[in-house]
Amino acid sequence: MAERRDFDEFVVTRSSRLLRTAFLLTRDWALAEDLLQTALAKSWFAWGRLDDNPEPYVRKVLVNTYASWWRRRWRAETPTESLPDSQAHGPDPTAQVDDRDELWQALGRLPRRQQAVIVLRYFEDLTEAQTADVLGVSTGTVKSQTSKALARLRLDPDLAAHPILNGGR
Amino acid sequence: MALTDTDLRDVLADRASAMPADISLARVAAVDRRVRVIRRRRAAGASLAVVILLLVVTGVSGLFRDPHDRTAPVPAHLQKVAGDLLPRYNGGGQATAYTSFSTDVKRESTFTFTPTSRNFLVSFRCDKDMPQSQSVTVTVDGKPFMAGGCNAGITTSGPTFGAEQARADDLGLRLGVPVKVLVHVAQIVKGSKVTPEDLPVYRGPMAVYRIGVAAYSPMSVADYPFPPRPRTLESLDAGPNSENRLLGKVDSRSVGADGHGVVQTTLTSKGVQFELYAVAPGAVTMTVDNQPVDVARFWTWQGSGYGGLVLTPDALRRLGVDVKAGDRITVGFAGSRFTDPGWRAEVREGS
Numbered sequence: 001m002a003e004r005r006d007f008d009e010f011v012v013t014r015s016s017r018l019l020r021t022a023f024l025l026t027r028d029w030a031l032a033e034d035l036l037q038t039a040l041a042k043s044w045f046a047w048g049r050l051d052d053n054p055e056p057y058v059r060k061v062l063v064n065t066y067a068s069w070w071r072r073r074w075r076a077e078t079p080t081e082s083l084p085d086s087q088a089h090g091p092d093p094t095a096q097v098d099d100r101d102e103l104w105q106a107l108g109r110l111p112r113r114q115q116a117v118i119v120l121r122y123f124e125d126l127t128e129a130q131t132a133d134v135l136g137v138s139t140g141t142v143k144s145q146t147s148k149a150l151a152r153l154r155l156d157p158d159l160a161a162h163p164i165l166n167g168g169r
Numbered sequence: 170m171a172l173t174d175t176d177l178r179d180v181l182a183d184r185a186s187a188m189p190a191d192i193s194l195a196r197v198a199a200v201d202r203r204v205r206v207i208r209r210r211r212a213a214g215a216s217l218a219v220v221i222l223l224l225v226v227t228g229v230s231g232l233f234r235d236p237h238d239r240t241a242p243v244p245a246h247l248q249k250v251a252g253d254l255l256p257r258y259n260g261g262g263q264a265t266a267y268t269s270f271s272t273d274v275k276r277e278s279t280f281t282f283t284p285t286s287r288n289f290l291v292s293f294r295c296d297k298d299m300p301q302s303q304s305v306t307v308t309v310d311g312k313p314f315m316a317g318g319c320n321a322g323i324t325t326s327g328p329t330f331g332a333e334q335a336r337a338d339d340l341g342l343r344l345g346v347p348v349k350v351l352v353h354v355a356q357i358v359k360g361s362k363v364t365p366e367d368l369p370v371y372r373g374p375m376a377v378y379r380i381g382v383a384a385y386s387p388m389s390v391a392d393y394p395f396p397p398r399p400r401t402l403e404s405l406d407a408g409p410n411s412e413n414r415l416l417g418k419v420d421s422r423s424v425g426a427d428g429h430g431v432v433q434t435t436l437t438s439k440g441v442q443f444e445l446y447a448v449a450p451g452a453v454t455m456t457v458d459n460q461p462v463d464v465a466r467f468w469t470w471q472g473s474g475y476g477g478l479v480l481t482p483d484a485l486r487r488l489g490v491d492v493k494a495g496d497r498i499t500v501g502f503a504g505s506r507f508t509d510p511g512w513r514a515e516v517r518e519g520s
Contacts (some may be wrong), residue, residue, distance in 0.1 A: 020185035030428035041203035
């Protein structure tokens with residue numbers, strides 16, 4: 001019963017953050033909720049063996065479930081906010097919105113493992129070692145997957161005019 | 170314009186920030202259901218060898234069965250009670266007390282029911298439609314419980330969301346203590362103090378009806394004998410539509426069987442009304458500004474409607490939602506336990 005209470009409390013207090021990760025992988029809130037619930041249900045059966053911080057384990061289950069077989073939906077994004085009025089001087093803010101939309105679309109064209117690496121490194125802010133642990137691969141594989149993902153983005157036709165600088169942590 | 174790691178982080182954070190209304194509470198129930206499904210699958214796998222052995226044994230023994238023996242157990246979801254007028258399993262519960270009678274013999278009947286849960290239901294059904302001038306009333310230990318016309322459909326009464334204790338208090342119920350349920354068929358006389366003036370008057374002897382009434386005690390979802398899924402589901406678009414002004418809708422065909430969606434609207438003094446329709450078993454949790462305010466549970470593959478209760482600003486505050494007329498509210502609908510995208514929900518202005 002105590003385990004059940006702890007599990008339910010985790011779901012109520014911590015699962016929303018994992019939902020955001022699931023969304024960045026599936027790119028659809030309904031699918032993200034399905035993926036998250038699947039991961040939580042799988043995690044329940046290991047709950048008694050987890051330490052005080054189960055979130056890394058649940059994240060691991062979530063990402064690996066996604067990477068191994070989860071279907072992904074492709075659909076065009078529609079803007080949810082009105083664009084600001086154009087300014088007489090300074091950078092065109094609508095161009096920045098377009099750039100971000102294009103980058104989001106380009107991220108969706110990455111293979112699943114590369115997309116998972118990008119989400120874990122740049123949204124979850126995990127180190128290479130932590131990312132390797134989540135995905136069950138070596139740090140060398142994480143480095144190469146990150147490089148390949150950035151290279152693909154660099155070569156993406158929609159982003160061809162916006163070269164990505166190599167940055168590292 | 171060059172894209173940097175920072176832009177990458179910003180894009181991801183920006184996209185993830187547009188999360189719909191949080192349904193953490195509903196997620197607990199949804200995950201619980203998935204855990205049960207996984208457990209059942211695992212148990213089914215473990216016992217498969219035993220099942221195969223039993224099938225072989227019974228197959229052999231069947232060769233020696235009396236060929237004139239046509240009796241076979243009726244599947245649980247098809248079993249009837251109360252003069253075959255009501256299902257044994259209904260609305261998530263099992264009939265634990267019931268009665269049936271014919272109006273040519275008597276106009277009322279009683280039975281004893283022992284409530285083991287405050288979420289018990291009472292249903293009644295007639296073998297044909299009563300005219301409007303006649304009605305069935307049900308009392309529990311002398312206190313009014315439900316009343317209305319009786320027809321070939323099942324009329325069911327249960328506690329509204331969050332009001333189980335209040336209903337039990339009103340009825341003076343104590344769990345485990347038997348109560349007397351009285352069912353009475355009345356003929357309304359025009360001009361009486363309780364009769365609307367436009368109600369048609371029935372002249373002549375009361376027609377003969379058979380009436381069945383049952384009290385249902387709730388069961389766990391895992392034990393409930395859901396009927397098997399039909400090959401083709403009924404149309405989700407065939408359900409009833411209210412005439413009140415439509416404020417928004419959420420459809421499982423868009424958000425997924427166990428998906429969720431929101432409607433944002435401005436709350437007026439008329440309040441909001443939720444109308445749901447489902448053609449598959451499952452549950453839909455309704456929230457206002459992330460606070461659960463109702464749960465609709467569906468137990469069959471037959472089209473079923475749920476709704477009609479108007480949530481005024483006062484009613485919402487009693488349910489813990491701190492709002493007033495003029496506020497912008499977010500209404501959420503989250504499906505759970507559905508195996509098919511078989512539900513839709515509408516938010517309408519109250520009347």
